[in-house]
Amino acid sequence: MRLPLSWLRDLVETELDASPLADRLVAAGIPVEGIERAGHELAGLVCGVIEAVERHPHSTHLLVARVDVGGRSLQVLTGAPNTRPGLRVAVAPAGVYVAGLKRVVQAQEMGGMRSEAVLLSQKEAGVGEDESGLWELPPEALAGASLAEALGLDDEVLEVEAYPNRPDWMGVVGLAREVAAVLGRPLRLPAVDYPAGPERADELCDVEIASFDDCPRYVARIIHDVPQGPVPWWIARRLYLAGMRTISPVVDVTNYVMLEAGQPLHAFDLERLAGRRIVVRRARDGERITTLDGQERTLDASMLVIADAERPQALAGLMGGAASEVSPTTRVVLLESATFHGALIRRTSRRLGLRTEASARFERGLPPSLAEWGSRRACHLLASLGARVAAGSVDRRREDDEAPVSISLRPERVNRVLGTQLTEAAIAEPLVRLGMEVQFEDDPGEGRARRLQVRVPAWRRDLQEEDDLAEEVARLYGYDRIPTTLPASMAAGRIPPEVDWAWQVRHALTAAGLDEVITYSFFSPAELEPLGLPADHEWMRAVAIANPLAEESSHLRTTLVSGLLRVARLNASRRQGIVRIFEVGRVFRPRGEARDGRAATGAGQAEASPPAHLPAEVRALEGLRPEERLLAGIAMMLVPAAAPRQWYEGVRAYDFYDLKGVLEAAADRLGIALEWQPTELEGLHPGRAARIWATADGRRVVAGWAGELHPEAAERLDLPGRLYLAELDLDALRPMRREVTARTPGRFPAVQRDLALLVPLDMPASRVLDLVRSHAGSLAEEVRLFDAYVGPHVPEGTRSLGITVVYRAPDRTLSDEEVDAARQALLQRLEAEGIRLR
Structure with missing residues (x-):
């Protein structure tokens, strides 16, 4: 979220510059990612005043303008229809790079007349979409002044990261509320009042919500006499500083309110809505809609749409449809301000590959009350531009959705969590600054400590319990002021045995000369097709992910080989001649699957059943979970042509015994005895593969496999050398360890x-x-x-x-x-x- 400092100062009085303000915010737990000086793309552009205009002697569409740029006059050729004496314009002198034109301006002659600069439209200057004529600057733009400085476009902008549970940080007002609390200053909220017209909104349209779970609130207002032309400069300036361009008055106002309040809005051309009716419902499988970006999208029943009486008109929370887009001929607008279920919007966004500024806010979960405030704020701005707003609104909502949250807070709990000794008043004070209502218990009773009853405001839906409030106290009190103390009671820490075992394996494989890699736990079975595995192979029977981020991460991995192959191919493509890597991680396989001997199947590996004390329905769900195994995967390849050469030795490719030696060295370090049994496995070179057994105290279990990748598979994967792979089942190996002891070297000769x-x-x-x-x-x-x-x-x-x-x-x-x-x-x-x- 971009926070222009000048916009912030309209809401909170502060004399701090961007850097010290950012320090204060970071100290209060608000992540400021950076500070930008806006307007750098306007460098070299200046303000000019047209002194005189005359027709080009040899052209019917060109004009010759004399432009004062402060102490000197430039001759400029232009065809803009609004060129006239006295107009203040944006000027790009020769030699200046113009971002909107994507070129350096050059002095040139046309029809025998020389042009020494270019007069710019808003779009050419890069601050808007208007290209109908020259950008008409306000009176404060003095001739010769830097364009960015004269128009306040060189403002400092804070880049603030909005946490997933803090949707209020996606609006300037929400961030200003935090700044006011941190600095102890009052917050000045923008005006939301407007004059109402004679018409009534509920007589002009109707709204139906199919499910309040999908849409807790929908507010519709009707605006007549939609304004045309550019919005006032103060709105355009703030949009530019926040990273947006001006488009049209209605769109600019909805974008402005989204940036200011964090509430996305959408405007429909009311006359294009069938039945003048809005229906918020799930899409029907196969329904289509052409969105504002010109793409036709196919929908399904998992997606929420805004429809009229006949068809979808917008993707809820994402983007409007082209069929009801506001245009220059629009006379009446239906202004939508709604609250949608965040997870539903997020799933739709991923399925369609469409992420917008609106979806980024809805995904975080907006409070329903913000929909009403945002709608009124937009109507206030449109009315100030000459629009006529119908009286009232069509407001559909679930009445009990915004029952206020009240948390009972114990001061002793806050002090115990923070390690402080704050008084009740010191605890209450930062909470009040954050907009919460705090009341003290009148009569706590004998022997009881007094509590605070804290009423959480609607915009802080992330606050649910005492410790959440304790964190807010810590943020505003100051982390640097909290003393360093030890907890009242301390228990000795202990590393879980399975975690310790995994680290022992990592150390052993690293000591054997391998480098650790970490790959994703998701994969696509298609990655293993070059190995020529049968369709019923256990690696191909993977657990599908219900909502994958991408096609290549559609399943839970069944083997570490898929990730190791990716890393080996990447290194080979970059001519890294030596690959010696390993990964320790979990794989996931459907329960009850038969194994082909690659993974461990020996003693001590019976599938764990859900605990008997769990309810039957929970036990049934547990049985659906995939089986997890902790494995270690190894990949080794040496390409002599790409490997570094030494003067004292030649370079040879790895063979099976290099891999075997690495595994045995690691096993010796771990206290495990291995046995090797030649075998043939799909995807591996015949005669160069083995099953690995572990033995201990008369027990013998299958511990894994090792071998050379089949040459045909290596060719399909574009590997330039022989790749040796191994996979060990660490869950099977852990109980097979024996104690490793050290002894003093013998004093007598052998x-x-x-x-x-x-x-x-x-x-x-x-x-x-x-x-x-x-x-x-x-x-x-x-x-x-x-x-x-x-x-x-x-x-x-x-x-x-x-x-x-x-x-x-x-x-x-x-x-x-x-x-x-x-x-x-x-x-x-x-x-x-x-x-x-x-």
Whole structure:
């Protein structure tokens, strides 16, 4: 919301400039985003006075004007019909850039006559839409003066952010009310009285509201003798400073009142309304309307329209229709001032992709009483321009909608919340300044503290309970004046186990060399189509969002892969040769869905049922909620052509074992033992994918999957290299952790023995390593695989695994005899498992 300082000063007396005033407002919790010096686009434009006008000797439509611009006279050629001596005009001398013309003015000759400047219309100057002739400036515009300074267009403007629960901050009066409270000054409200004509509004039109839930109030007034021509400069100036241009008197007045009061208005040409009747109703499916922006829009029953006796004439709270638009031939206007259900307007705005200044205000929830005030204010302004307003109004409203809110406020509660020791009077004083009525209890009774009964004004619908009022006291009392104190009682804070676990995983993956990314929880299943997944794949069976912001965010994500693919493609498009990323986040899947093994399905993963103590209808709703799982997703890609080169080493693309090493390093840090099982999964490269298991104390659960993206999918996604992906179910892994302990490095030397073992081809190397670790004895400190071989000199159906066993004793140097005995015992136990020395 733009708040011109000069407009504010008409409502609140203040000598403060914009910067110190902004500081005071920010200290009171009113967010001032910036300060702008308006009129900068008018730089170089000056005021001029036409001294003489004559016909162009060689043109039938051009005039030659001599214009005084302060100390010098310029010759200007113009075709404007209102050019005449004595007229004060806006002048753009040669060399000045004019925003409305989008060019720099150049001196030029036409028909042998030289033109040294351009005389501007309002539209050409960029301050209005009138282009019918020269902009006729008021008498205070002195020749040679800067146009912006002479007309007060160089004002300071505060940019104030209006919170969603503060619709009163969307109007100058609402902000002025806050300024008056902060500065302790009186508020001067604009006049709303006007002379009424002989006609009666209720005899000229009728209003019907289908549902007061959709439209709590609708006020219609009738205006005759609609004014034409430009509005007074003081209105045009304020519209310009607030970021709007003048269009026509009726539109300018409705825009002015919207900016001033925060109440949007709309004017209909009464003679174009069928039956001279207004019906506020839901649209019918398939109904169409052409709005003022020239677009034809198809409506449905979720949208609210303003109709006449036959068809929709406006989108309620958004935009009027072209069929009943006020035009220069309009004689009688029906002025609408209404209150609409904020959520309904917001949904319609999103569905149609149409957001306006009016919808921004209705979405926040306007008080119904503002509709009457805004309507009267507009009639006051139109009457001052010569319009004739019919007596009375057609006012349809729900009588009980604005029952005043009264809150019982305990001073001790305010002091306990704020950490202050304010008196009752000190608490009441800022509330009164904000326009609230405060009364003290007369007889609180023995042993009871006196309370304050606070009546909340209609424009503060955000105030509902004691703590809301305590916040208002704090704002006006001054946050900087509230002492720093500790709460009366403090409990030790504790991080929830699931949150702590997620952070441990993040630290482990970061330590393994990955960078964290955060992507949206919304996606479209179409994003996964390049993977070639079947239609019934669990990733494609997503929960739809009822009111999505966009087509690409129409469903809750079922996997982290969609977001990781987006990030990988973005990096690849910008020639980032190395992608090493991870994300920890939740996915959402319909309850009862069968799983294909990608996500965890092992022990400890039964779906949680709604608590038995909940009512049956609540339990039924809980059962409809999607199942949430906390996952960790990993993506790795290295493109040698784009990766940075080092003089001391070559660059190779990542392979499956780089991904496997990252996962195992992170798992070791977390105290989790992983097992790998080759498998084939849709969307992954055959032969380069594995299911991941976690083991602990005899338990074994599916922990996730890892693999290389299928080459055809990578080609469809325009990825220049091999992309390796993995996804771990952190909910399944959390109970599988073992305690990670540190030990002091041994003081005595280690002894290393290498074994070449013949093992069956179908026996995984991980199984062999587990057997060696379990049978190597207490002296074995480390077991690792260093070679795998299949070929000549190896019996058919077997392969050779090279395994290193490191022996060390904590209290002595081992002898060769001790190591050889331990090695021999290990080989004997391995032979019993079908593994023999090569």
